[in-house]
Amino acid sequence: MKVLQPSNWPRPKGYANGVAARGNLVFVSGVVGWNAQEQFAGNDFVTQVRQALLNIVEILKQAEAKPEHIARMTWYVLDKDEYISAAKEMGVAYREIIGRHYPAMTVVEVSGLIEASARVEIEVTAVVPE
Numbered sequence: 146m147k148v149l150q151p152s153n154w155p156r157p158k159g160y161a162n163g164v165a166a167r168g169n170l171v172f173v174s175g176v177v178g179w180n181a182q183e184q185f186a187g188n189d190f191v192t193q194v195r196q197a198l199l200n201i202v203e204i205l206k207q208a209e210a211k212p213e214h215i216a217r218m219t220w221y222v223l224d225k226d227e228y229i230s231a232a233k234e235m236g237v238a239y240r241e242i243i244g245r246h247y248p249a250m251t252v253v254e255v256s257g258l259i260e261a262s263a264r265v266e267i268e269v270t271a272v273v274p275e
Contacts, residue, residue, distance in 0.1 A: 146216060146272065159236065160250035164216045166272035171208040173269040175221065176200045177260050190222075190231045190264045195238040197267050202242060205271055212243040214271040218250045221266040225254040228265075 149163030150156065178193025178200075179185045186196035202212055222228045228235075258266050 146214075157247075159232075159239075160218075160247050162249065164249045166216050166274075168214075168275045169208070169210075169273040171205060171210045171214070171269075171271040171273060173201055173204050173271070175258075175266040175268045176204065177258070177263040177266050179260070179263075185262050188262065188264070190227050191234045191238060193264045194231070194235050194267075195242065197265060198239065198242040201267060201269050205269070208271070208273065210271045210273045213246045214273050215243070215246065215248045215269055216272045217248050217270040219268040220250070220252045221255045221258060221268075222252060223255065223258065223264055225252070228252060228254075 146164055146166040148161045149165060150161070154162065176197045177185075178187075178196035180196065186192050201215075205211065205214065220228070260266075
């Protein structure tokens with residue numbers, strides 16, 4: 146994977162402006178912070194982020210993909226202020242589960258998610274090298 150970073154732009158923190166990759170594409174639909182029994186790990190944002198990231202890693206394994214193969218993430222959050230205020234704690238969980246791999250990333254504030262108790266839903270595209 147090649148990170149796309151214009152030389153005259155400041156380096157973003159926690160994501161990449163763009164990524165170029167070749168290989169087997171893996172698409173992970175929106176994942177929420179519940180366990181295999183569809184029970185939420187908790188009601189707070191960071192607990193749900195942690196579980197959603199663990200779920201994503203588990204799904205990626207089915208395609209022999211690893212966190213470092215993630216090329217793009219889209220986060221759907223109910224409250225952007227909640228996302229921003231949880232940044233430090235969320236960053237710890239992210240680095241613990243995904244590592245220091247920062248793909249292209251978008252965060253979108255939405256009015257609701259299909260799962261009524263969900264605070265966040267994360268969608269991923271990964272590219273496994275051939």
